[in-house]
Amino acid sequence: MNMTLHTLNQEALGALLAQLGREAMAHRFRVAPNPCVGAAVLAGGEVVAKGFHERWGGPHAEIEALAAAEASGVPPQEWDTLVVTLEPCSTHGKTPPCVEAIVAAGIRTVVVGALDPNPLHRGRGLRFLEAAGLTVHVIQGFSRLEEICPYFLRWTSDERVRRPRPWVIAKWAQTMTGQMSPPEEVGEGRWISSPESLEQVLHLRSQVDAIVTGVGTVLHDDPRLTVRLPAKTDHPPARIVLDAWLRTPTDCNLFAPPAPGEVAGPVTILCLPGSNPVRWRALEAAGAQVEAVRGEDRMHLRLLDVQTYLWQAGHRRVLLEAGPTLLRNYLEGGMVDQIRLVTGPVRGGSGPSLADWLREARLKQTEMGECGPDSVLDAFLSVDF
Ligand SMILES: NC(=O)c1ccc[n+]([C@@H]2O[C@H](COP(=O)([O-])OP(=O)(O)OC[C@H]3O[C@@H](n4cnc5c(N)ncnc54)[C@H](OP(=O)(O)O)[C@@H]3O)[C@@H](O)[C@H]2O)c1
Incomplete structure (x- = not known):
C-alpha cells in the first residue's frame, strides 16, 4: 500500500517541497557550484527527519535525511x-550514488521536485529507483531550480560545459572606508578582519581544491595558506601563486613545514x-612545482590561461x-x-579600494551577516559563461 498517496495530497507535498527548497538555500554559498538540495523522510505522512546538502563535497541531502531518520528513533x-x-x-561523484542508499533504506516511494538539468543524468536516478521497484512521483513547480539555485543551472549550461573552468570564490577584507590594507598600527599592517572571520576562512579553505594568490601578497604578507584547527581536511587545497617573473622568495612561509594541527597543500x-x-x-629545490602558462596580459599572466591550467589540474572549486x-583583474575579467x-571595524587604511567595482557589480542572492565584530557579504555574481 502506498501510504503517501493515502495520507498526503499533492498540495501538502508541494508545500513540503517548497519549504525544503527554502531551507536548503541557507547552505548555497557553502555548496556552490553544486545545487543546494533538501530532503525529508516520511512515515505515515509525518516528517520523521530532514537533511540538506550542507557543504561542497559533503553528503547529499538524501543521505543526511536518512541519517537523521536513523537518529530519530522511528x-x-x-x-x-x-x-x-x-x-x-x-x-x-565525490560521494556514492544516493539512489543506492535510498533503496537500501527500504523506502518505497520517492517524491521529487525537479529533474536533474544535466541531459546526461536527467531521469537516470528515477529509472534506477523504478527498476528497483520503488514508486516515483515528480511534482514540479514547488522547488524550482531557477529560484533555489539558478547558479547551478548556469554551471550545467552547454555554454559553460563547452568552456570548462573552475568555480572561483573571491574572498577579501576591507576597512570601513573600503581599503584593503589597514593602517600600519592595526593588525601588524596586515589584518583587517577579526579572529572569528579568520577562523571562517580556515573552514572555507578546507572546502576548496585550490587557493590562488598573487606574488604581491606573498611578498607583503608572507601567508601560509594552510588549513589549521579548528578546520580540518584530508585533502588540503593546492596553493597556487601567480608570479610571472618568479619573485616568490625561497624562504617564504609557503615552504615552511606544517605545524601540529595544520595541513598544507x-x-x-x-x-x-x-x-x-x-x-x-631554486624554487623547485624549495619544494614548489613551477609551471609556465602560455599567455601574457599587460605583462601579467593571462587569467584565461590560468583558469584553463586550474581546470586541467583537476581544481573545480577555487578560493x-x-x-x-x-x-x-579576476573580477573585471568576469572570472569570479x-x-x-568581510568589512572589519577598522577606520582608514591604505591602498586601492574595490568600492567602485562593488557599486557596479551584478550581485545575486546577496546575504548580509555578521562574524564577530565584522560584517560579511556573501553573493553570487551574474557571470556570463
Ligand atoms: N584585504 C585583503 O583581503 C588582502 C588580501 C591579500 C592581500 N592584501 C594586501 O594587498 C597588498 C598586496 O597587493 P598586490 O595587489 O600586490 O597583491 P596581489 O594582487 O596578490 O599580487 C599582485 C601580483 O600578482 C601577479 N600577477 C600575475 N598575474 C596577474 C594578473 N593576471 N593580474 C594581476 N596580477 C597578476 C603580478 O605580479 P607579476 O606580474 O610579477 O606576476 C602582480 O603584481 C598587501 O598590502 C596585502 O596586505 C589584502
Whole structure:
C-alpha cells in the first residue's frame, strides 16, 4: 500500500517541497557550484527527519535525511517516503550514488521536485529507483531550480560545459572606508578582519581544491595558506601563486613545514615561459612545482590561461585570496562566481579600494551577516559563461 498517496495530497507535498527548497538555500554559498538540495523522510505522512546538502563535497541531502531518520528513533520499517527537491544522483561523484542508499533504506516511494538539468543524468536516478521497484512521483513547480539555485543551472549550461573552468570564490577584507590594507598600527599592517572571520576562512579553505594568490601578497604578507584547527581536511587545497617573473622568495612561509594541527597543500608557482632558470630551479629545490602558462596580459599572466591550467589540474572549486591587483583583474575579467567580502571595524587604511567595482557589480542572492565584530557579504555574481 502506498501510504503517501493515502495520507498526503499533492498540495501538502508541494508545500513540503517548497519549504525544503527554502531551507536548503541557507547552505548555497557553502555548496556552490553544486545545487543546494533538501530532503525529508516520511512515515505515515509525518516528517520523521530532514537533511540538506550542507557543504561542497559533503553528503547529499538524501543521505543526511536518512541519517537523521536513523537518529530519530522511528524504526526504518516505518519510513515509507522520501521527498527531495532534486532528482537523486545515480553516479559516483565525490560521494556514492544516493539512489543506492535510498533503496537500501527500504523506502518505497520517492517524491521529487525537479529533474536533474544535466541531459546526461536527467531521469537516470528515477529509472534506477523504478527498476528497483520503488514508486516515483515528480511534482514540479514547488522547488524550482531557477529560484533555489539558478547558479547551478548556469554551471550545467552547454555554454559553460563547452568552456570548462573552475568555480572561483573571491574572498577579501576591507576597512570601513573600503581599503584593503589597514593602517600600519592595526593588525601588524596586515589584518583587517577579526579572529572569528579568520577562523571562517580556515573552514572555507578546507572546502576548496585550490587557493590562488598573487606574488604581491606573498611578498607583503608572507601567508601560509594552510588549513589549521579548528578546520580540518584530508585533502588540503593546492596553493597556487601567480608570479610571472618568479619573485616568490625561497624562504617564504609557503615552504615552511606544517605545524601540529595544520595541513598544507602542494605549492605551484605559475610563471611566464622563459622565466629565469636559476630562480626556477631554486624554487623547485624549495619544494614548489613551477609551471609556465602560455599567455601574457599587460605583462601579467593571462587569467584565461590560468583558469584553463586550474581546470586541467583537476581544481573545480577555487578560493582566490589575493591583493587588489589580481583581485580586480579576476573580477573585471568576469572570472569570479561568488564573493565573500568581510568589512572589519577598522577606520582608514591604505591602498586601492574595490568600492567602485562593488557599486557596479551584478550581485545575486546577496546575504548580509555578521562574524564577530565584522560584517560579511556573501553573493553570487551574474557571470556570463
Ligand atoms: N584585504 C585583503 O583581503 C588582502 C588580501 C591579500 C592581500 N592584501 C594586501 O594587498 C597588498 C598586496 O597587493 P598586490 O595587489 O600586490 O597583491 P596581489 O594582487 O596578490 O599580487 C599582485 C601580483 O600578482 C601577479 N600577477 C600575475 N598575474 C596577474 C594578473 N593576471 N593580474 C594581476 N596580477 C597578476 C603580478 O605580479 P607579476 O606580474 O610579477 O606576476 C602582480 O603584481 C598587501 O598590502 C596585502 O596586505 C589584502
